[in-house]
Amino acid sequence: MDYKDAGAIKKGSxxxxxxxxxxxxxxxxxxxxxxxxxxxxARMKAAAKARQNAS
Structure with missing residues (x-):
């Protein structure tokens, strides 16, 4: 492969x-x-209670 014609690497944004x-x-x-x-x-307690009621 001829790397001379590959060109410069494109700079990423x-x-x-x-x-x-x-x-x-x-x-x-x-x-x-x-x-x-x-x-x-309060949000953590509500999530824990919902998880407890689901199982």
Missing amino acids: NKPRHSEHNAKGSRKNPFGKSEGKAELL
Whole structure:
């Protein structure tokens, strides 16, 4: 194979092929919004209870 005619390697871009539906700074997940510990704990307890009731 003649590598002389292959040309230069194309430089890749560092951006993703698609955007995430809940990316930081989007409408669903704005910057500076963080859920409090109480909300997180309540959500975890609800998930645990749902898992317990399912089995």
